[in-house]
Amino acid sequence: MSYEMIALLMFASMMVMLMTGQRVFAAIGFVAVISALLMWGDGGSEMAFSAAMKLMKWYPLLTLPLFIYMGYMLSESGIAEDLYKMFHVWMGPLNGGLAIGTIGLMVVVSAMNGLSVAGMAIGASIAMPELLRRGYDKIMVTGVIQAGSSLGILVPPSVVMVLYSMIARQPVSKLWMAGVLPGLMMAALFVIYIVVRCRLQPEMGPALSQEERKVPWPQKLALLRAGILPLLIFFSMTGLFLMGYASLVESAAYGATAATLAALFKRRLTRQVMDQTLKKTLVISCMFMWIILAALCFGAVFDGLGAVRAIEGFFVDQLGLGPWQILIMMQLSYIIMGMFLDDTAMLVIVAPLFIPLVGALGFDLVWYGILYTITCQIAYMTPPFGYNLFLMRAMAPPEVSLGDIYRSVIPFVLIMTCALVLIMAFPQIALWLPEAYYGN
Template identity: 80%
Template structure:
């Protein structure tokens, strides 16, 4: 049997196991170990063992549980509620102002969390009921929360970019910095869309009543304190890292400590909160660890098969495709897989093939990590089985139907596609900041 056929059978077996409802790490790891044993006999067992040792020796992996802990500490301690109250007062007098403020809230949560799920949970439980109560269009605001929460996997400290860096062997610090400008640009495009649409259709995002807008300036300024703590936490974490005072792992420890101190200052740390934070941190961290282990094992088998070279030969020599045509096909495959897989599963499945191929085609792997992440954002919101669609359906009130959720994401997917095209056409949007910082 040819190596190409073996690779195809491995992919088919893995997809079949995923469709039966098996856990991602179990499906990928089982196929990898079984293929190694069938191909190389007893010696194939060393592949899984080597992958485990490589994972345990991967020092940057310490950032993963620390950032997850930081995000859950901030969300469970109620700091997000204070942030939304600040945005509510300052943006309420503007048409669509509360929706714009929700995007601001999502950016702040993303900068403190690194996970899309946390932003979705906070937006659906805090912002959505308030927006609906104030007669905002339910379809538009549902899309706002889904689009805003997707920023969590692009804005640092993105956990997805940490995983990409580990699997693609790229510096996580550069990946984080590369995600800053595209993430802010994407948020700016969302705000621009909301502002323009609500200007021409004021009924979609009405302003606050005169009584609610009549807040004394002193009280408004007092509410700004809600934004001070997140800014301080972000500076302690990213600012010290960018300035060169802390390493990547040290910055994650500083962020976790700063989040805990902030919750203590606000007297939000109780035994129940701490227990919930630690339980969720442990659960998510273990899940990611198993997935990374399975990905490393799967990638090692593919390296042994020479499948990467075979795929490159198929695209370049047999089909005669150029580098950009191959890259666009890769992005389209991410969108297709995103209809039934989450970002981590997509990365684990295709990274062993795509990442080496992207490098061979002459593209920057840090830039490609940003492209992958933006494409995941779009795939998260793509019917019929987009990950964010079902998260929103589970958290939204009964009056928001699944059809409403599907309709809500159409304009935001178009906006994100524009953002993806801009980053593809102008790579320096993503690369200028890491190049400037690391050139020092």
């Protein structure tokens, strides 16, 4: 049997297992280990062991549980809610001001947690009831929360980029820096859309009434201080790293410690808060570590098969496609898979093929990491089976129907597609910051 046929059977077996409801890491790891044993006998068993050792020795992986802990500590202790109250009071007098504040909340929550699910949970539980109660259009509200939460896998510290860096063998710090400007650019495009839409149709996002605007200045300043606290934690953490005073792992440890001390200072560090934070951190961290382990094993088998070179030859020699045509086909395949799978599953399934192929075609792997992440965001919000659509349906109040959720994402998907095209046309949007920093 040819190696190409073996690779095809591996993918088919993995997809069948995933469709039966098996966990992602179990399906991928099982197929990889069994394939290695069947092809190379007892020697194939060393592949899984070698992948495990590589994972355990990868020092930057320590940032994963530390950043997840920091995000959940700020969320469970209510400090993230203080941030939204600050946006509510200071941005409310503008048409669409609360929606703009929600985007700001999502950016900060994304920076604190690195997971889109966490941002959506906070937006749906804190921001959505307030926006609906104040007469905001329900379709625009659901779109704002979904678009804002999608920034969680792009704005550093992105947990998904940790997984990508392990598979692509690229520094996590470079990937995080590369995500800063694209993430801020997308957030700015979302804000511009909200401002223009609410100026043309003020009923979509009414400003706060005169009575609600009459908040005493001492209270405004108190909310400002409370809301600035998580921003200070994030910027001081990243500042220590960028200025060279701390390594990536040390800055993550600083952020986790600062979040705990902030909860203690505000007298919110209860037994229940600590219990929930530790449980959620353990669950998410273990899930990602198992997925990374399975991905490394799967990638090792593919390297042994030489499947990447075979696929490169198929696209370039037999089909006669150019590098950009192949890249666009890859992005389209991500959008199709994203209707059914989450970002980690997509990355693990196609990473052994796409990432080496991208490097062989001459593209920068850090830049491609940003393209992959944005494409995942678009796929999450693409009807009919986008991952975020059903998460929003589960969290939204009864008056928000699935049809409303489908309609709400259309303008934001178009905006994100424009951002993707801009970054493809001008790679320096993503690469300028890491090149400037490491160049110095």
